[in-house]
Amino acid sequence: MSRSTVYQRRRPPTPSELREIPWMALLTAQEQAQVVPQLVVSDPLPGDYVCRVGRPVTYWFGVVSGLLKMSSDNESGQTMTFTGVPPGGWFGEGTALKRESYRYNIQPLRPSVVAGLPVDTFHWLIDHSLGFNRFIMHQLNERLGQFIAAREMDRMNNPELRLARHLAALFNPVLFSGVGEVLRITQQELAYLVGLSRQRVNEALKVLEERQLIRVAYGGLRILDLEGLRTAQFKPHEVSGKTTDNR
Secondary structure, eight states: OOOOOTTTTOBOOOHHHHHTOTTGGGSOHHHHHHHGGGOEEEOOOTTOOSBOTTOBOOEEEEEEESOEEEEEEOTTSOEEEEEEEOTTBEEOHHHHHHTOBOSSEEEESSSOEEEEEEHHHHHHHHHHOHHHHHHHHHHHHHHHHHHHHHHHHHTOOOHHHHHHHHHHHHTOTTTBTTOTTEEOOOHHHHHHHHTSOHHHHHHHHHHHHHTTSEEEETTEEEESOHHHHHHOOOOTTTTTTOOOOOO
């Protein structure tokens, strides 16, 4: 028997889930009264799709808890991962603004809770809320920088450099306000996002920890120097003299 879809499992958000929505506090009481009844949450599992290439936009989505990945498949059928979306991350505002079909897939890497704002309500806020418009402008500005950085990361062969830049992106305080100082993530999940093997990720994490940029904690990573992750440079073959091919 097949399980129900993400859409079929939707429900109203709890009060604690509403508190995890970063733009809610920017709305007036009247705007909140208009929007809150329209919000839904669901609990996607690995293998589910939150968004799928070619499907028309229906919601603007955000991560309440868990971890999602944004990806697409190329002409040869290989999957290219663009970025991870940790707690506090809302995505797809450009698609929602233009009412386009999705150009990427969004899937959970672990059981997650995702909130959805109907696209018509999204546009109502654009038309009526100054605070919401400022939030969206900041999102779009940060998103532009994120994807420029992603293009640069595609050309990086050094695994320590790739991992450092990906971690810096996941700790972006504007795009992912729910992460804080500790990111709950496994080495296998990092491997999926960065495009390296789990062994390579493990070796690269040791180098970043030796540089005092991060600290590996139980169940996740603590960032010690975010700016260092964004700017650090590494010598080729820095880890154990090994080659730096991705697999």
